[in-house]
Amino acid sequence: MRARMKLRLTMLLIACACLALTSCQNVGKEEEKTSLRIGISLYRGDDTFITNLCNLLEEKAKEYEREYGIKVTLDIQDAKGSQNTQNSQVERFISLNCDVLCINLVDRMDASVIIDRAMTAGVPVVFFNRQPVEEDMNRWDQLYYVGVDAKESAVLQGEMVVDFYKKHPEAIDRNGDGMVSYVMLEGETSHQDSLIRTEWSVQTLKDGGVPVEKITGGIANWERSQGSALMEQWLLEYPDTIELVISNNDDMALGAIDALERAHVTGVNVVGIDGTTQGLEALANGSLLGTVSANKEVYAGAIVALAASCALGEAPPAKYPLMDAKYYWASQEILANNIEENQ
Numbered sequence: 001m002r003a004r005m006k007l008r009l010t011m012l013l014i015a016c017a018c019l020a021l022t023s024c025q026n027v028g029k030e031e032e033k034t035s036l037r038i039g040i041s042l043y044r045g046d047d048t049f050i051t052n053l054c055n056l057l058e059e060k061a062k063e064y065e066r067e068y069g070i071k072v073t074l075d076i077q078d079a080k081g082s083q084n085t086q087n088s089q090v091e092r093f094i095s096l097n098c099d100v101l102c103i104n105l106v107d108r109m110d111a112s113v114i115i116d117r118a119m120t121a122g123v124p125v126v127f128f129n130r131q132p133v134e135e136d137m138n139r140w141d142q143l144y145y146v147g148v149d150a151k152e153s154a155v156l157q158g159e160m161v162v163d164f165y166k167k168h169p170e171a172i173d174r175n176g177d178g179m180v181s182y183v184m185l186e187g188e189t190s191h192q193d194s195l196i197r198t199e200w201s202v203q204t205l206k207d208g209g210v211p212v213e214k215i216t217g218g219i220a221n222w223e224r225s226q227g228s229a230l231m232e233q234w235l236l237e238y239p240d241t242i243e244l245v246i247s248n249n250d251d252m253a254l255g256a257i258d259a260l261e262r263a264h265v266t267g268v269n270v271v272g273i274d275g276t277t278q279g280l281e282a283l284a285n286g287s288l289l290g291t292v293s294a295n296k297e298v299y300a301g302a303i304v305a306l307a308a309s310c311a312l313g314e315a316p317p318a319k320y321p322l323m324d325a326k327y328y329w330a331s332q333e334i335l336a337n338n339i340e341e342n343q
C-alpha cells in the first residue's frame with residue numbers, strides 16, 4: 001500500500017515537472033520578440049543637425065531589421081521646444097506599449113518626469129544629444145546617453161584653426177597686426193555643448209600659440225537665422241575688423257556666411273561644428289573654412305543598437321562600448337578646406 005502511494009506520488013511529481021518545463025518553454029517562446037517599437041521624441045524637428053541624425057536613425061533601424069530579422073517601428077515625434085509636450089509624448093509612447101524610448105530632451109535639467117514615468121512602466125530610455133544631469137542619469141540602470149564629447153569638438157575646432165594659422169598666418173590674421181580678431185557665435189545657454197565649446201575652442205587657440213582678440217560674441221541658439229542677424233549687426237558695428245568667426249555649430253556659421261554674402265564682405269574665415277549636409281556643401285564651395293564632424297553613422301547606429309538591446313533585455317552591444325555602463329561617445333573628425341585654394 002505504502003509502496004503504491006510512493007509510486008503515485010513520484011509519477012505526480014514527474015508529471016508536474018514536465019508540465020512546468022513545457023510551460024516555461026511556452027513562456028520563452030511568447031517572450032521571444034519579433035518586433036520592437038521605439039518611441040523617439042526630438043527637442044525640435046527643425047534643428048538641422050537633429051534632422052540629419054534622425055534620417056540616419058531610420059536607416060539604421062532598417063539595417064537592424066535586415067540583420068536581425070526583428071521588425072523595428074520608429075514612432076518619431078517633434079516636441080517643438082516644449083518640455084510639457086515632450087512629457088505628454090512619453091506618456092503616449094508608454095500607453096502604446098513602446099519597448100524603449102529614445103529622448104532628445106528639450107530641457108536637459110528637467111528629465112525627472114520622463115524618468116519617473118519610464119521607471120514606473122519599466123521602459124528603458126536612451127537619451128541622446130542633450131545630456132541629462134548626472135544625478136538624473138544615476139537614478140536607474142536602464143538609462144543611457146549617446147552623444148559627442150563637447151570638449152573634444154571644441155579642441156578639434158581650435159586645432160584646425162591653429163593648424164591653418166601655423167601654415168598661413170596671413171590668411172587668418174588678414175590685416176597683419178599680429179592679432180587674430182574673432183567673433184563667437186554661441187548655442188543655447190543651458191546646453192552642455194555651448195559653454196564647453198566656447199571655452200575650449202579659444203583655449204586651444206591660445207595654447208596653440210595663436211594671438212587672439214575677441215571682438216564680440218552672442219547667443220544664436222544654434223539657428224542659422226539668428227547667427228545671420230548677429231553677424232549682420234557686427235559687420236555694421238565693427239566694419240573691416242572681423243577676421244575669424246568661431247561658431248558653436250554649422251548652422252550658425254552658415255548664418256554668418258549669409259550675412260557676409262549679403263554685405264559683400266569677402267575673406268573672413270568661418271569655422272563650425274557638426275558636419276551637417278548643409279555645412280558640408282558650404283565646405284565644398286569654400287565658404288566654410290572647416291567643421292568638426294561627428295561620425296553620424298556611428299552616432300545613429302549606437303542609438304538604435306543600444307535601444308534594441310535594452311528593449312530585448314540583452315547586454316549592451318559590444319560594438320558600442322559604454323563608459324560607466326551608461327554613456328556612449330561617438331567619434332569626431334576635422335573636415336577642413338585647403339586654405340591655399342581659397343586665396
Ligand code: GAL
Pocket residue numbers: 047048049050129130187191193222248249250251273274
Ligand atoms: C548640438 C549641435 C547643434 C544642435 C544642438 C541641439 O550638439 O551641435 O547643432 O543640434 O546639439 O541640441
